[in-house]
Each structure stands twice: as structure tokens, then as C-alpha cells.
Amino acid sequence: MALLDLAMQGLAVFGFILFFVLWLMHFMSIIYVRLHLHKKRPEVKQPFMQLAGVSLLKPLKGVDPNLISNLETFFTLDYPKFEILLCIQDQDDPAVDVCKKLLGKYPNVDARLFIGGKKVGINPKINNLMPGYEGAKYGLVWICDSGIRVKPDTLTDMTNQMTEKVGLVHGLPYVADRQGFAATLEQVYFGTSHPRSYISANVTGIKCVTGMSCLMRKDVLDQAGGLVAFAQYIAEDYFMAKAIADRGWKFSMATQVALQNSGSYSIGQFQSRMIRWTKLRINMLPGTVLEPVSECFLASLIIGWAAHYVFSVTDYWLMTSPQGGPLCFSKLDFAVAWFIRESMAVQIFLSALWDPTISWRTGRYRLRCGGTAEEILDV
Helix, strand or coil: CCHHHHHHHHHHHHHHHHHHHHHHHHHHHHHHHHCCCCCCCCCCCCHHHHHHHHEEEECCCCCCHHHHHHHHHHCCCCCCCCEEEEECCCCCEEEHHHHHHHHHCCCCEEEEECCCCCCCCCCCCHHHHHHHHHHHHCCCCECCCEEECCCHHHHHHHHHHCCCCCCEEEEEEEEEECCCCCHHHHHHHHHHHHHHHHHHHHHCCCCCCCEEEEHHHHHHHCCCCHHHHCCCCCCCCHHHHHHHHEEEEEEEEEECCCCCCCCCCCHHHHHHHHHHHHHHHHHHHHHHHHHHHHHHHHHHHHHHHHHHHHHHHHHHHHHHHHCCCCCCCHHHHHHHHHHHHHHHHHHHHHHHHCEEEEEEECCEEEEECCCCCEEEECC
């Protein structure tokens, strides 16, 4: 019984700590979003940062209904010095024709197409990007997934965050408005659970970055071995961010979100993606096994148990007072009886509301408002 009491006490304490931590995460995330995101920032005054060239690395594989419109937003960026490096692994990939169409439509944009990739490890994204990375001519590299769409000033916003002590600028992942329940499901996740963890981690100094849209210093990546050094990992974004942080550089979050706008989506695809991400986190960060307790349903059960335990303990102390001494049954018997009695409370109340008649001694009576009653006579 002592061990059971200790376990229940521990779970109750954990529940109240969890309640505090989750509300703190919500509070920090909401405040940060309100103060930081979608804010117009004045242009930075450093000439170097205003003119810093950016090499955009775009990994492509296959096409979806939104690919060409997403890609086109990068060709219309309002930025003085950037290049677009389109990377495709397979010569027969239909994305090749999409890229050639855009290259022909925007001949004045500095853009090149790299086909074939370069096998340097197990990570297919890194293998695909290698020729583009080796051909990049600017000091900042922006790795941005194929499903992302941007605004004309997105790159300006990101470079404005790249101050002299910052080595990586990332965008908070979010989802564009699309049709269908699968799109709604994805948008709800990236608007609730994901930013709650993502933002609170970054606010408290924990380096949390996804590789959907990341602007990085190329010389720092080269110091870490270049893209080749990360080809052995599936979660290359985590290890690139770690390498930059390990060299003393800070991270900054753009004021614009990394807007996902894939034209191919379903509940099954979303679930598979979440399972893949969770597998990666579990293998990289063993503490991820505690992640489910941050989700509302499980957290509510634990917090509810904590409240239940505290109230039951105080009720136990209350009961010992009129008893005038120790109870004649065990604490376990008390806990079970207390739980059953508390569970019956709502059912008792609803039953009383539903039927205004009562049976008392040998008679049956119908209650009236004000406390009066009439006897029900059997005919």
C-alpha cells in the first residue's frame, strides 16, 4: 500500500506540473505569434545584409497540381541578388518539364536546372541537392521544399533576420488554405499542436528547426563538412541545425511562416508523415517517448487524475474527523468507494430531474415547485 500511495502521489504531482507546463507553452506561443509573426520590419541598415546574395536550393521530385504555381512564386521574388538552383534526380521526372517552362517564362531570373544528383549517402534529398550546392555562388543558401509557396518579400524578411550573430533563419511551418477535410486536418495540426511545441522550444533556447524553409550561412555548413556531412542522416535538417548551433551561431525565426501548399494531400498521407517524423524524433531524441503526454487527451486524463487524487485525499482527511479515529477499511477501499460515489453524482442528479415522483414509505408522491406535493393514488 505504501508503494501504491507513493505512485499515486507521484502521478498527482506530475499532473499538476504538466498542467503548468502546457499552459505556459500555450501562453508563450500565443504571445510570441502575436508579437512576432506577420509584422512588417524596417529594412536593416547594414549594406552587406541588404545586398547579401542568396542561393536557393530547390529539391524536386514528381509533380502535383500546385507545383508550378508554388515554384513560380520564387521566380517573382522581390530581392536584388539571388539565384534559383532547381535540383531533380531523374531525367524522366515530369518536374523537368515544369522547370523548363518556368525557365523559359522568366529568362531574366538567374536560375539553373541540375539533373541527376550525386550519390554521397543514404539521404535522397541531400543526394539530389549536391550538384546545386556545389554550384552555389552566394554566401547564403536557402533550402526550401517543393511544396512551399512564398510572397514577393519573403526572402527580404529572412535575410533581415540574418544578423551578424545569426547562422540560421527558419520559418514556422504552416499550411495554406485548401479544400477538403484532409487539408483542414493538416492545417489544424500545424496551427495548434506543432507551433505550441515549436515556438515554446525556440523561445526557451531549445534549437527546434524543420528543414522546410531554412536560410543558412554556407561557410558555416562548409566548416561542418558541407552537405556531404549530413548525407548519412534521414533528418538532415536536425543535424545541420545542430552543427550550426555547436559552432556558436544563433537561430532566428522569420516573421513570415513557411507556407506549405502541396497539391497532393490526404488523411493517409498526413498520418504517414506524422509517423515518419515521430520515428525520427524517437531515434534522435529518446525523450520524445514522453511527447504523448503533451497532447490534450492524454494530458487531460493525467491532470484529471491529479485533481481526482487531491480531492480524494482531502476528503479522506475530512472523513477521519467525524470518525474520531482510524477508518475500519483500507485506503484502497476508500479510494474505490469514493470514485464510485463521485461517478454516481451526475447520474443521480439527472435521474432526479427526469422524474419528479418519489416513493417514500408506503406512498408515492409527485413533487411540485415550492416544495408541495400530491399523493399518487393507485386506481
